[in-house]
Amino acid sequence: MDIPRIFTITESAHRIHNPFTPAKVATLGEVLRLEPGTRVLDLGSGSGEMLCTWARDFGITGTGVDMSVLFSRQAQQRAEELGVADRVRFIHADATGYVAEEKGSVAACVGATWIGGGVAGTIELLARSLAPNGLILIGEPYWRQMPPTEDVARKCLAGSIADYLPLPGLLASFGALGYDVVEMVLADQEGWDRYEAAKWLTMRRWLDENPEDEFAAEVRATLTSEPERYTAYTREYMGWGVFALMAR
Structure with a gap:
């Protein structure tokens, strides 16, 4: 069980696998008013930065579930590095359908709503x-500007314009599901640049170290196209945020 190899390569040096900076992760913990002992479940926990830093800074306990072998290993290493391995644990598993044995105060899916077939299912x-x-914490893209054509939406790596909503529409959709939006923290362009541009150096170094790998041609093609695609499309049209919800 693992994620596609291209992500394992391009994001292997990432601690945060979304457009949040460490400062945004910290801000999210602050605005949620996390207290020591708060139990947090994070589905699609990546390399565990959110749980590990929240355990260090706010004293939470938590469980992360992710299907990446590499990211799950990195999460455990990060917990040990920060001295919080006794407070957070990481499970290598498919988060689809995962339900905690013991209910907690925060349940999050920050950027992996495919595990529930979309926002509503997640x-x-x-x-x-x-x-x-x-x-409930949901991390989800939205249209910062509406793409003028379906082709532009696809170049933002969306399947179609209908895949995402403008920010007001996304917030309204939570209400339609019976939830109050009680907080939000939005990524900024610096966060987007750190998430996307950091992949380019990782890819180049991987190519230099693995010129004969059978996957090298795909990585080379990605590195060649991504800087222009990202700056022309994703950076201009897409936003991303984490939204805190409470049932009405």
């Missing part, structure tokens, strides 16, 4: 691991 899944009056 919220429904997270709610099964949530104690009464708990917080």
Whole structure:
């Protein structure tokens, strides 16, 4: 069980696998008013930076679930590095359908809503691991500007314009599902640049070290096309944020 190899290569040096900077991760923990002992479930936890730094800074306990072998290993190493391995644990597994044995105060899926077939299904899944009056965290893209054509949407790596909503529409969709939006933290362009541009150096170094690898041609093609594609399309049209929800 693992994610596609291209992500394992391009994001192998990332601690955060979304457009948040460390400062944004810290801000999210602050605005949620996390208290020591708060139990957090993170589905699609990546390299564990959110859980590990929140355990260090706010005293939370938590469980992360991710299907990447590399990222799960990096998460455990990060927990040990920060001295919080006794407070957070990481499970290498498919987060699809995962329900915690013990309900917690925060259930999160920050950028992997495919595990529930979209936002609505992921919220429904997270709610099964949530104690009464708990917080659901959803990390999701939105259109910062509406793409003028379907081709532009695809160049933003969306399947179509309909895949995402403008920010007001996304917030309204949470209400239609029976949830209050009680907080949000939005990525900025610096965060987008750190997430996307950091991949380019990682790819170049991987290519230099693995010129004969059978995957090298795909990595080379990605490195060649991504800087122009990202700056022309994703950087101009896409936003991303984490939204805190409470059931009405």
